[in-house]
Amino acid sequence: MEPFAKAHDYPIGVVIPTYNRIDTLLICLKHLEVQTWKDFEVIVVDDGSMDSTAQVMKEYQAHAPFPFRFLTQPNGGPARARNRAIRELNATACLLLGDDIFASPDLVRLHCEHHRSHPETNAAAVGLTRWSAEGQTVTPFMRWLDRDGAQFAYGDLLRGVSPSWEHFYTSNLSLKADQLRRHPFDERFRWAAMEDIELGYRLAIEKELVMSFLPDAVAEHLHPTSFRQACRRMVGLGASAHLLGEIWPEHRIKSVSPIKLKLRSLLQQAWVLARLTDAADLLTHICVPNPLMERVLSLHSTLGYQQAAQRANSSSLPTP
Structure with missing residues (x-):
């Protein structure tokens, strides 16, 4: 494959933000070491880790088998970390x-070939991410999250649904670097939740996004997730959904009837939600999906949304 743009040193570069996951990060890099396509660079940005990431990555940089740079920043979230790396990218x-995320051997090649075949600025490609069978037990609940649940919707793509901004998943996604420099991630998103979807939506409404799905560009995801962990994530997701609605009012959660609002408030009382979560957790070990499981996840998301709204309202009040 000939480089498709001669203005840069590499046809493709890999950007990886990291936070307190040095053991997993090393496995991620090991998978990049055995890629069939060799002409790429890698930039890792440490988002203020408190483990041994900085020391180990500096040692790795000294003998990395591919062009490699390691950058550090105070903790600011993956959006800021990605923007930092993209500014430095020479691809x-x-x-x-x-x-x-552990890349299959042909993953970089397939993304690179896609952009060679689609040199347009607005071309983007999402690969298939699935749970890793090594290092974790993949539960029925995790399979649901990955396929049709609150985390990803790869099931839609595998069934032939055309990818859109709603599938803008930065676990395994490629775009032109200049496009990402013109349209950076919004750094107001401090967590790994909806910062990618917001950018995908922004590009789409500006007619700057044409998505393709690469089902053979497979990556495996090592992130054991229990139902309770998913509930905690949904609180953060709800907070990010509030920010998304502040940026794009058309995505604000629509108002509900007073009766539904009263019922939701009752269910979100700490002791009620705790017992519902206990029951849903038990039921999830028996049957996935189930209505209680999905309802409790939704309640946690709404709770995060409401908490974020309250914080925003408090900060906007005039100081006495």
């Missing part, structure tokens, strides 16, 4: 991976 296309 035509940018492949975004997570630090807990």
Whole structure:
């Protein structure tokens, strides 16, 4: 494959933000070491880790088998970390991976080939991410999250649904680097929740996004997730959904009837929600999906949304 743009040193570069996951990050890099396509660079940005990431990565940098740079920043979230790396990237296309994502041997090649075949600025490609069978037990609940649940919707893509901004998943996603420099991630998103979807939506409404799905560009995801962990994540997701609605009012949660609002408030009382979560957790070990499981996840998301709204309202009040 000939480089498709001669203005950069590499046809594609890999950007990986990381936070307190040095053991998993090393496995991620090991998978990049055995890629069939060799002409790429890698930039890892440490988002203020408190483990041994900085020391180990500096040692890795000394003998990395590919062009490698390690950057550090105070903790600011993955959006800021990605933007930092993208500014430094010397490649035509940018492949975004997570630090807990393990690339199959042809993954970089397939993304690179896509951008060679689609040199348009607005071309983007999402690969298939699935749970890793090594290092974790993949439960029925995790399979649901991955396929049709609150985390990803790869099931839609595998069934032939055309990818859109709603599938803008930065676990395994590539775009032109210049496009990402013109349209950076919104750094107001401090967590790994909806910062990617917001950018995908922004690009789409500006007619700057044409998505393709690469089902053979497979990556495995090592992130054991229990129902309770998913509930905690949904609180953060709800907070990010509030921010998304502040940025794009058309995505604000629609108002509900007073009766539904009263019922929701009752269910979100700490002791009620705790017992509902206990019951849903038990039921999830028996049957996935189930209505209680999905309802409790939704309640946690709404709770996060409401808490974020209260914080925003408090900060906007005039100081007495």
